[in-house]
């Protein structure tokens with residue numbers, strides 16, 4: 001498979017597509033090593049993951065370069081590598097208390113004793129998207145490895161250049177290499193991964209997530225699905241408008257809007273709408289593309305050519321239906337790469353695709369409200385329910401609004417915080433996902449099964465015949 005370079009538009013990368021047979025063989029090999037990995041104990045697993053983190057730090061320049069070649073942007077690639085190291089360090093610190101074997105305890109029936117044990121799933125599959133290729137390949141894999149599982153990862157076919165550099169890093173941690181494999185390819189390889197694991201962590205679109213979820217149901221394995229969103233921000237009349245416009249500008253435009261928790265909709269109180277829009281448009285208009293070099297500007301190219309078509313369709317539809325573009329509104333070709341202008345739109349109606357469908361681009365739509373209740377209704381009028389934001393200087397009021405939003409995480413007086421605060425538990429509402437929280441301490445327990453040993457300490461049970 002030939003893969004397009006997001007900066008040049010040239011198909012300059014030959015992707016190796018692993019066949020179903022190859023995936024099956026790799027999965028079987030990982031399974032053979034998993035028992036030793038688990039039995040080696042948590043201390044050794046932590047040691048190996050710390051070694052992995054140290055090797056990532058050493059290889060940071062090469063890894064950043066490879067991720068940047070995949071994605072066409074530089075600063076977010078640096079963030080991905082740093083965040084991966086932080087993720088490893090955080091889990092190495094937290095795992096011992098979370099996976100601790102608690103001492104036996106008396107049951108409520110006095111002569112019975114309870115001993116809880118846990119058993120990791122043998123093989124965890126990870127299928128990841130192209131918007132944060134490195135980080136989203138590992139965000140579930142790290143806690144699963146510490147829990148004692150073996151891992152089979154398939155990154156997006158759009159962004160798999162980094163896999164070679166990653167393989168060089170992994171080669172320096174042989175024990176980890178036995179239980180962690182990365183295969184490349186498209187949907188068929190993803191299907192083969194799903195078919196050969198005991199539990200699947202999928203991050204991607206709702207459409208693929210549904211297919212993957214259906215296959216997992218047939219295979220009778222748990223699926224954790226992290227899918228799309230159309231996150232809304234609510235700006236109350238008493239919000240600090242400078243803070244709100246800066247936070248929303250960042251939360252919407254960072255990574256060129258290619259984040260699941262990007263702010264794509266803003267509901268602003270009519271009384272402050274004019275001033276807010278002015279501030280927002282001023283800030284958004286100042287953003288520049290990462291062109292001609294990757295380190296210039298703030299907004300990178302559209303990474304996937306399939307997404308170019310989605311943005312084009314939504315812009316066309318919004319223009320046809322008389323949306324008002326306050327800034328941006330075009331896709332531009334720079335050096336062969338396609339870049340979406342940072343865009344703010346008002347005069348939108350619910351019939352417009354851009355008002356309801358995920359855009360996954362640096363594009364914001366704004367609507368005004370007259371009461372906070374109306375704002376909540378507008379924000380909740382979505383099939384998605386990933387996250388959101390509320391701006392008000394009255395924290396109690398902001399919390400009351402947040403409480404009514406049908407989403408799994410809400411940033412108060414900030415935006416898209418769930419993207420890098422990973423210690424708070426959150427689940428997805430609506431079509432944004434299914435399954436236990438990927439974030440927070442509890443998430444490691446998704447990878448273990450609990451077993452109860454119930455011991456009679458020496459009394460004839462009174463219920464026997």
Ligand code: NAD
Pocket residue numbers: 127128129130131136154155156157185186187188189190191194203204205206207208209211212226227228229259260304358360386432433
């Ligand atoms: P996608 O659904 O097209 O692909 C995701 C992955 O699934 C890729 O690796 C792909 O090869 C694989 N795949 C495709 N068909 C498959 C099949 N039948 N079986 C198994 N695997 C298959 O998504 P994308 O375009 O790469 O990513 C963008 C989407 O991801 C957006 O909707 C975004 O919101 C979402 N996303 C969600 C989160 C989250 O945490 N909720 C985070 C990042 C991205």
